Amino acid sequence: MTKTTPATAFLKRKNIAFETLVYDYDPSVEKLGVHAAAAVGEPPERVFKTLMAEVDGKPVCVVIPVARELSMKKLAAAFSGKSAKMMKPADAERITGYRVGGISPFGRRKHVPTAVAQEALELSCILMNGGGRGVQVKLAVSDALAAMDGVIADLLASAD
Template sequence: MAKKKQTGGGTPATVTLDRAGVPYEIRAYEHDPRATSYGLEAAEALGVEPARVFKTLLVDTDKGLGVTIVPVDTTVDLKAAAAALGAKKAAMADPAAAERTTGYVVGGISPLGQKKALPTVLDDSAREHATILVSGGKRGLDIELSPEALLTLVRGGYAAIARRS
C-alpha cells in the first residue's frame, strides 16, 4: 500500500502517519449530513464490507477515558472494554468530553493524532484483515492501514470488545 500524502497539511491523523512514515491510503467520500450512522455510511460509500470499517468510540471508565475501536456494524461490549482497559466498569463517554479530549468532532474521531494519548483497544476481529479503515479525522475521510501499524502508533492492544446487536 502506497503512502498518500495530504496537501494543505491534512488532519492530525494524517500528519501523525506521515511523521511516523507509516504506509496508508486516504479513502475520501461525500459525507451526507443526514446520515445517522457515519461508519455504515463510509462502508457503503467506499464499497467496503462493514467488518473492515472500524469506528472510534470513547468510553468513560473508573480509571478515566479510553478509546475503543470496533467494526461499524457492531457495538462496544462495555464490560469487555472495561476489562481490556484495566477498569472495573465503563460507560459511553459524553460526546462533548470526547470532542474536547480528542480534538475531533463526533462522527470524525480518529484513533490517530488525538490531543491527548489515551489507553486504546482494538477489537480482535481486526486481525482477520490485512488492512482496516478508520476515521481520518473528519466526516467523509477514512484512512486504510494495517491494524498492526495502527496499534503501534496508538500504543494499544487487541481484545474481544465488539458485540453483534
C-alpha cells in the same frame, strides 16, 4: 485524493504507509460507519469506528467494526476496570481535538489508552476515521496498532 488532517499528518510523521479515502459525509444517516463503508466501497467488517469512553472515570479510546456494538462489560474488563460508559460528546471532542463523526485514533490532542477489537487480527488492512468527517484512512492492521499504541481486546457485544 489527499486531505491533510491532524491524523494523516501524525501517520506521515510516524512513516506509516496509508491511503486516504474521502467521501461525502452525511450526518442524517442512521449508521454513519456503515454509510462510510459503502461510500468508499469497502465491506463494513473492514471499516472500524472510533469511540471514546470512560472506564472507572478515566478516558479510553475503542476501535471496533462499524456494524457491531460495544460491550461495556468487556470494555471495562479490557482496561482492568469495574465499570464503563460512553464519554459525553463534548468531552470526546475536547480530549481528542476532533469533532464527533470525525474522531480518529491517530493524532489525538491527548494520548489515552486504546483498545482495538480482536476481529481486526483477521484482516490484513483496516479502515478508520482519518481525522475529519468524510475522511477514512486505509492501512495495515499491524501499522494501525503500532501508530495508536493499541492493544487487542475482546470488546464486542454478542451478535444477535
